[in-house]
Amino acid sequence: MNSNAFFQVNHLRNYFLNTNQIDNDYTKISTIDQYWNWLENSFISNIRAQQWYNGDTPKNLSGFINDKSNRLIGRAIMRQLRIKSNLCQTQIVLKCNEDYSFFNEEKNSYKPGWINQTTQYSNSSIDQAFMYQTGDKFDQYMYVGDLETYSSGGYIYEYQGRLLHLQSNLSELHRLSWIDSQTRAVIIQLTLYNPNVVLFTSVTFLVEFLSTGSLIPQYRFEPLTFQVFTSTFQLVCSIMYMLFIIYYMIKEIKTVIKMKSSYFYRFWSYIDVGIIGCSWGILGVYIWRYQKSTDIGNRFQETNGYTFINLQIATYINDILTCLFGFCCFFGTLKFLRLCRFHQRLSLFTETLQHAKKDLFSFMIMFFFIFMAFLTLFYLLFMDKIWSCSTLLHTAQMLFEMMLMKFDAYELTNAAPILGPICFSLFFLFVVFICMTMFITIVSDSFRIVRKNTKVNYNEDQAIFEFMLHKFQRWIGWRKLYDVESFEQSYEQLRGKYSDPVEHFPNKIDQLLNALNRLYISQQNSTKSENQ
Incomplete structure (x- = not known):
């Protein structure tokens, strides 16, 4: 992994998004006019190397973007995906533009201004931007956004030429309403290469146009290197x-x-x-x-x-x-946990889980139903008021964050002054206080029982593990020599205690015969003393 990846992504994020500028902040785009303003006044000037701060021309920087460090690999493209206009079910409005799907995607080609095509296509960039093209020509693939998955085709404008030419083309596209009410996604893709850190970066800007009229800007900077082995x-x-x-x-x-x-x-x-x-x-x-x-x-x-x-x-x-x-x-x-299984205290971890697995399984079933109940409650009550509850997945993520004490109580209160605090209090009472307390109690009781039933016997596996540990500590200088020698002596005594008794049988017989001889000699001495 490249250690410069974060710094590369952080630089490009600050360079393109302009979060410190009020007028050209990409993350705050909410209308089509704001998107065109970012394209014409910020993005287009950033993808071409311009003069230095002192007015000098950018020599030997052909193909570089304006930061003078990253070079464009190939060209940048802007791809639009549109939908077909359908008749509305009501008589208030004649035509309605629904959400994007593969079935209602527009695939016809038009003349500039979205006029029906009747003549031969020209080769200009403006004309090609109103022609539908499949993903094979530009090596495109399906793209997954926050709301929809978009196909590989679309209406593509290719950024080619000098800066003045690009600016005039964007102005012309803006005048011809290249982005209108039938637009559902605009994807800008470019590839950068930083020769200073030998790092490629795939840059993608996606703006999703909702049928409600709002825009959701997204971006992705993916650093990658093609070096298989660096040494x-x-x-x-x-x-x-x-x-x-x-x-x-x-x-x-x-x-x-x-x-x-x-x-x-x-x-x-x-x-x-x-x-x-x-x-x-x-x-x-x-x-x-x-x-x-x-x-x-x-x-x-x-x-x-x-x-x-x-x-x-x-x-x-x-x-x-x-x-x-x-x-x-x-x-x-x-896998290192298997090495620690020889140690008596460290093995309590796996033994505790084995002892509590039945109780934990029953607890997980109960917790699942309680969590699903609160998931449906928050989703149905706040789906149209809070972004965190707009989908089931976002709602589940918000509830898990609430369990970790990461929540915004004011957001719930503003959404529903009465139901918000009530649901919030019930969730904390049942899930955080009761369920989490039950979980901790199950684990702590199992640990207490396992520790109580664990034998204190010092088996040979534990002795081998500690012997290896002490040897390693001696090798790195953490343990003195006499500590290791004393441990080896105690280990030999322990080994002698638990070794096979058959090996010590002749010694035991000799000890018994010596004891009998001493007893016989003592009896004879006592008999002689009585006779005298």
Whole structure:
């Protein structure tokens, strides 16, 4: 992972969004006029390198954006998705524009101004912006927004030419009402490369146009690198890791053959399968990403950067790789709990969960019904008043945040002065106070019972674990030599105590014979003294 990823994303976020400006703040866009204002006065000037602060021309910065650090890979495009106009069910208005779907998407081509096409198409950017194009030409894919999933096609305007030419084209598109009441999404995509940190960034700006008339702006900055191995050491470690995974997989296959169906009744079996599956998945995604990066490089070399280079599929691949990395590290870290099972106090964790699993399962069923009851209550009461309750998913997220004491009580009070505080109080009473108290009580009682029933006997496995721990502490200098020697002596005494009695049988016989000899000699001495 690249350590400069956050700084790259933070810079581009501040550079494009303009959150400190009142007029050109992308995150506060709510009307079509505000969106055009951001396009014409902020975005268009940011994607072309302009003069330096002292008036000097930007030499050797062809293709760079105005921050002078990131270069455009190919061109930027702006894609619009529209819907068909339908007749309204009421007689008040003749035509209605519904929400976007794959079935009512507009796919016809028009002349500038959305006039029905009757002549041959020209090659200008303005004419092409009113022509429907499939996703194959610009290597487009479906895009998932907050409200809808949008197809790969659309009406595309390609940002090409100098700054003055781009500004005049945007002004012309604005005059021709390229964005109107039938528009449901506008997606701006561009790919940047920062040679200073060897980092690509896929930039996407999505504005969803609702049928209610409001706009929802969204953005995404995805940094990614196509370098598979940054050093020889990393390559060697990766090869050793995969060799270990092969050995580990063979070992698990033998275990499955030996244990058969009982193998899948163990909890740690799924952890082992997860490590193996994620490791091979990471290898496959590495190969997939390498092939995709090769295709992108070849396309850029063939077109010399005079076309749009889409990193959307590469971003999806990178997301899959990140998820596999996360789960692989998660499962691998959990494996260390098996090493700690020899320690008496650390093993209380797993024993407590095993003892409380039936009670916790019953508690989870009860908690599920209570939580679903409050979920439907908050959703039905506040779905049209609070953004956090606009959907079931958002409502569930808000309730979980309330359980973590992260809530806005004024929001509920403003939405409903009477029902808001009542629902809020009931949720805290039943879920936070009662349910959470029951959960803590179940775990604490199980821990108390397990600790009480745990034997204090010092078994050999625990002795081996502590012996290894003390040796490691001595190696790193945390424990003195005489502490280790005293521990080894106590360990030898313990081992002698719990070792096989047959090994010490001859010694015990010798001790018995010596005791009998001493008893016989003492009896003879006493008999002689009585005779005298």
